[in-house]
Amino acid sequence: MRHRPLPRSLNPTPGEALPSFLLRLSYRLSVKPLDLAEHCGLLGASRVTFPSRHLVQLDAETAQALARSCRLSVAEVHDLTLDRQAPGFPPLRLNYLGRKRTFETMVAEGWSFTRFSRYCPQCLSDPEHGSMTSSWPGIWHLPMAFACPRHHRYLDWRCPACGNPAFSAGITAAGRWRPAQLIPNPTTVLHPAQCRSRIDDHDHINQPPPACGQRLDRHISPTIRPSPDALHLQQVLLELATALADPHRAVSAAEQFTDLRAAMLLICGTWPATAELFPQAANLDAIDTDVDQRLRRLAARKTKVTHLARALDTPPADSVACAALMLLARQVLAGPDRAEHIGALLSRCTRQWPGRLKLLRLEPHCSAGLRTTFQPGLDGLRPVSTDYLAFFPQPATHQGKLDAAAIPQRLPDAWMEPLRALGAPIRPLRRDAAIRLVQMAHGGTRRQATLYLGFTASVGTNTSAQLRSWQSSDDNARKYADTLDRLANELVADGSLVNYQHRRARLQDWVLPPDDWKKIIEAVVRRLEPGQRHRIRWDRARHLAASAIVWAQVTQGEWQWAPMLQSRPDVGLIEIKRTRFSAYELTLPVFPSRGPGLLARLLHDALHEHAGRLAGRVDRLGEKRR
Template sequence: MSTRPLPRSLDPAPGELLPGFLLRLSHRLRIAPLHLAQHCGLHQPPASTFPTRHMLHLDPGKATVLARSLRLSPAEIHRLTLMHQAPEFPPLLEYLRSERSFETLVTEGWVFTRFSRYCPECLAEDRGAATSSWNGLWRLPMMVACLRHQRFLDWLCPDCGNPAFSTGIRETNRWRPASLVPAPLAVLHPAQCRSRVADGQRTPNAPYLYPLCGGRLDQRRPAIRPSAEIIELQEKLIRLATSPSSRPPVRSVNRPASASEHFNDLRAVTLLISGTWPAAAELFPRTPHLDTTAAHVEHRLVTLSTRKPGGNPHLIRALDRPPPDAATSAALLALASKFLTAECSSDYVSDLVARCDKKWPGRGKLLQMEPHCSAGFRFAAASRLDTLRPVGLGATLAVFPQAATHLGTLKAETVPQRLPDSWIETLTDLGREPDLYLRRDAAIRLVQMAKGGPRSEAGVYLGFDIPAVHAVSNALKNWQQTGDNARLYNQALARLADQIASSPDLIDYHRRRHHLNQWVIPEEDWNPIIDEVQRQQTPAGRQHTRWTHTRCLAASAIVWANITHGERLWAPTLRSIRDHPAPHPTTTSAATESRSIEGRGRRNSIHPLLATALKEYGSKLAALIDQGTAPAGTPTPHSPRPWAR
């Protein structure tokens, strides 16, 4: 592999991708694209193609080598990738941030890697590029119209009928192998069609070359003009895909959403439209070109219905794949967009999801996409989606929501382990008493709504252990599966989250839990508490009261529960009761003592006096913690202190 700079190069055209740049440079230097790529380090013999993934992203090392060879800067090389040109388009992020294969990205069709749409008039214009340049955004399925020339994009060669910028489709109606540049051994004008015209034929005296179409794609021909609504939608989608994530959010299903979430919503609704047709047409009967959308959806459904058992599983993914024809895709996207922007969009989305069942082929795909959708979409679909989730060993309907529906508004640190009674009032009309399990579940789910993540993570954040989280899920499963309980519960939690988020002077309970982790009342604080209780006791009471270390541990648990608004038995001093099958006897005794203090005990006992003193002490300590001036507590021991009286 040579990395010497080429004798001549080109300046990249605005919006150009690496494949188009290589075509222009190949035409200028009269070098086959494959040989050019080999010189630049993009290709290793003996392969006769090079991967299309290079148009999505280039690692820094390869970009540096390529920049040196092409006499460009690394920044200019990275600008030749879709990840730079459309940083907010989710399928590109999924490819880079997950273990999903590039082949999955190709199969699902939300990035056109096998071909490209194009505008003949743009290819015919020079615009300082010396010859025809291919716009990188034409590879995105939501690019349906050329705003410059006010026309739908084409996707087929008018001469051979094969998809543009592709090696073509076989006589068996299957794609030929894709390459970053089709027919990479041929030197052609960038606007010439590079598709093979027949199978099994080679050019005489050139065994590595096949007969190519060679037709010009830049010939001006009658255009189909999109409506003003499609042009407006196209402008919006381009702006969302290409703008940095710091831009103000859009609204999707009546709530703020990021650009990436909005695209995921659009994709999810597209899947729902295809899976529930003609429900969408019934909800929006006046949408233009419904017949075009109907023909596309029905073709997909027929293809799916004829799939043989055990056959190609990718056909299921194809249920939401955008059609390659720009006008058809525009009609489908316009219909899907109405579900996200209509005044009652939440009801419309809920209606579509309600029409799906567990036998629907797109169920798994929708459940996979849902956590990445906007808060508005998840809220609208949540109660209906719960009927689609798998139920079996380890599965329960109580796991929703997994993603943050109130990210940026509700703060997880303001959620205590034991919800205040004023908050619980929101959950009193659900037909179930707000018992221990419902209270715990509500707290766990509020944390999920604030910061996302699985239930186990949210439970541990609050101070529960994983078995306790599972016990809560199992206790509520049957109730949530009954009637409309799941939807009503979800709506009540959403109202509660909004109520908390709008409340002034919220407490950072997470800071308090963190400060009091493995904490016990220190001696210098415990002695004044004893003195205060003894001051109010009778002489006989003072004589018979023993201030043991066990009582100090119990008092510490009460203070912890008061300050953190947590459950007493989850206090650090009593945690071993939960964590170990045979907790230390001191801990067991402390738990019994703490129950007496919490219940205030008998009228003439010290428990009411001690509870009052601990409440006053806890209020002062909480203020110091909130101000960041509280000293660290003493580590929890199981042996008696020398200062115990």
């Protein structure tokens, strides 16, 4: 039975992270980590995902279930999380830099290593505190931990065998991170010091994907000894991160870390200007290599400017480069010529500099002394009146004239025609225009308009970020506002608008009825070749995918945000995308470049016809209510 005490458990080692404790317990009991997590109440709703957010923080109910199962106190369980281990490190807080974040936003910012961990091979091979198996401290997941004070060596971060980041699911052949879990490859029992990264990109039906298995405690890499300055900085940063708030401290730990982050952003964003100011600084070549590699990767992926700003703001994964960058940042912040050096770096920043908005967001949370130093150089980078259209809420210019219910999630192509000429990225522009039109018609905040359309609040934030650099260029913000104003006037004059909000409301709990789905299957199967009919899996995932596409056609919405997918996480998008007949093939008008097969065309036609009939019925119900 779930949450019952296990027959045997372990004592956590001081500073141990939750995934390390679970790995050691899994190895001792010879139980798969995923099964152990299910027993302890740590799995997501799908029962196959192992949420990495538990590394940072545990809610009260989950903590109590884990404590009961593992024979620990609730305090001991909370001590396994980064939130308890690093109270002085502000990037771990959900309320950070004056706004509330999601866990996903925290991960994307890169200031907590929830996807991988650095490690010291000697610590893993020689565990302290009486542990019989290797223990992974939580502090290894934080960017300021770049050296081992015990063995006076830099921490490693890659597996020497497969090259993947340690304690990660690995990186695909396409260069993308595999989905993060609290414990990678959780269906395999391995020694805690073994690499758990997948070694191929293939799906393995009914068996766990192969793990690398390299013992990270048995490969002692060539040691580059940190300098005394680096070890001293390491000690200072770890003490700041692990210290509780002290009201008597002149500059709080949070302010000191924000100062460091602002200086690192300024250094990377203007590189190699700082190297010219400090030519004798240690390991400048490591910083140069790291910045160059980041920019090359982003250029190869044709990444947007907003992603460039995030890349420049993220600490290097490599310990040597991270230590060098943090040491250089401390020199900039603590040197006698601080004002002169910071002024010289800020003079290289323009209003088009990718890190401008990030630096402006960090500045109010820096120490008072650094804010004073920043002020002259930042004044020229602050928003002016022409920025307001790009960065501030859309006013309710058409309230009482345009009905917000007539705005769909995905603007029709005819509405998009005048917007396409603006030259912005089409997908975020389509979403952003829908959100702004709702604000123009209905008033309220951007968040309220985003939720009204059926998106999550983070969609509105991410959409705005994807368009920010485009709106900052030339006169794009004003052109965009003028085009939206003309479009809204045309919609006001159109007397045949559809009430999409009514359709969304009526289909909130809808899914293709079994009888209708059976008729659609029969109509499609009749037109297939006999040998093909029995090879198709008409399973639940395909049923939900088809329901999502019908919903998207009726509501003029985006199929990914269909309620039947959001309310059924036990199936979820990953399983739907894995079906042989994927949802992408169903949306032929949306993805015309994909070459669909016969099955895709037949099913698309059948669903399109069903959507037309369903839309008529829903609209007639709306008319009767009026």
